Amino acid sequence: MAAITAAEQGLRQVVVLEATPEPLQKVRISGGGRCNVTHACWDPAELSSHYPRGSRPLRGPFSRFACGDAIAWFDEHGLTLVEEPDGRMFPQQNRSEAVIHCLQNAATAAGVQLRTKVMVQQVAAQTDGGFVVEGRGLEQPLKARKLMLATGGHPSGRQLAESLGHQVVPPVPSLFSLSLSTKTLAACSGIAIDDVNLDLKLGDQRFRQTGRVLITHRGLSGPATLRLSAFAARALHQSHYKGELKVDWSGGLGRQGVEQRLRQWRLDKARRTLIAANPFEHLPRRLWQAFLSSVALDVERRWADLPLKAERHLVDILCAQRLLIQGRGPFGEEFVTAGGVALGEVNLATMESRRCPGLYVAGELLDVDGVTGGFNFQACWSGGWLAGQAIAAVETAGARY
Known part of the structure; x- marks a missing residue:
């Protein structure tokens, strides 16, 4: 130019x-x-x-x-x-x-x-x-x-x-994907979700972004993740790319909205199985199944039989899943x-x-x-x-x- x-x-x-x-x-x-x-x-x-x-x-x-x-x-x-x-x-x-x-x-x-x-x-x-x-x-x-x-x-x-x-x-x-220590999302590689809220804590610093997230075989990428890494670039570098990431997958429903949706499904879909009747249309089947598996729920269990303790765990995962960052994407990817x-x-x-x-x-x-x-x-x-x-x-x- x-x-x-x-x-x-x-x-x-x-x-x-x-x-x-x-x-x-x-x-x-x-x-x-x-x-x-x-x-x-x-x-x-x-x-x-x-x-x-x-x-x-x-x-x-x-x-x-x-x-x-x-x-x-x-x-x-x-x-x-x-x-x-x-x-x-x-x-x-x-x-x-x-x-x-x-x-x-x-x-x-x-x-x-x-x-x-x-x-x-x-x-x-x-x-x-x-x-x-x-x-x-x-x-x-x-x-x-x-x-x-x-x-x-x-x-x-x-x-x-x-x-x-x-x-x-x-x-x-700057502008790189995040590698996570958890393997719970590995089976969902390739899935992209909109309106995901990311909350990164690094010592006494916090960084937040909301937007589209892409699940990869290593962790998370996509526009919201890349923006988060950009604003947190120096803090992530200083922390050696270690930290805690809190993810809200609820698509804006929030904790109260998720709790209400699950209670409604327990009544309205009582005879349906957990995997067959997904309460959240924005969550692909594979991701919903991964969330169910993460709280040790049989996907063929009926909604009427969902334990209250497991329901609370689902709410926690959907609204504030805590993931540990273990590094950034491959060298040269940034x-x-x-x-x-x-x-x-x-x-x-x-x-x-x-x-x-x-x-x-x-x-x-x-x-x-x-x-x-x-x-x-x-x-x-x-x-x-x-x-x-x-x-x-x-x-x-x-x-x-």
Whole structure:
């Protein structure tokens, strides 16, 4: 985005150095191969619910280039975005390759030079301005008057930023699934439930989220779990990913509603079996069976014969099941990292470094991260557009590459 914007604003020589053979691989795999480009529901007052870190500083950048601007930008460059009921926006073609092709075509049309298989290993700031870039894949050092780092969560970017005088907030994983010590849900792998309430306790800290949860063979994932992990990222890291998670599966009924439903079923479905007459239509049969098994109930027992003690245990499980977290999802599964270049060291109006003039930083390399739903990509689009505009404004005013 930064390179395209700068080139479209009149810069004659814009070069992108990419370490991998193919650029935009994170775009390719995002959203299960669909790429959640941005989010339509964009209220500056609600940024704190979308960005665990960086919500307040981002108000400035988003006032200049936010969701609506990103939608218009992609539309102008030949990519139509379609809004889903929950506000997430995907390419009309419903595949990530469409976003990649859009960006690549825009870069080519603007005259951006892309050099792949170039791993930048060292950057030196020159006393008279500009930078000298060295790395694997470069036949000779590359000189540039302006330099932008947009290396995502890769450690190389943080190392380069530190070498240029920046303080880096130690990164920790964010947006990941939770592994549980219990095996009671293992048979329900693949089931997704809406309106699940998650309450995580870590020492004297508590984190809550409500939404869709996906049961996996290791534990829990899904949007609500990922959001929970994002807001609790540092606390989970400090606790070595151990803690107690309380889960409310009642779908908003609450304890009183669940108790009333079970009493009603005991009377109205007296001759039916527990497994045949599920009182909660939002709970799939496999999950309801798992709850029955967890309190040692014979699923063929009749409702009229349900012991009061077992009924109380069912209420506890449905409204406040306590699960022990034993770790996070597999290494590499996390979507983003919390941490990076400290925001106070960057002018967020231009994305230029306050420590190293001529250096620009954007994307996941900054200490900014959002929840799922297109918010992380939007921070990248906004930062890249601002950086491209700022670089072009300075360079076209008289400086040369």
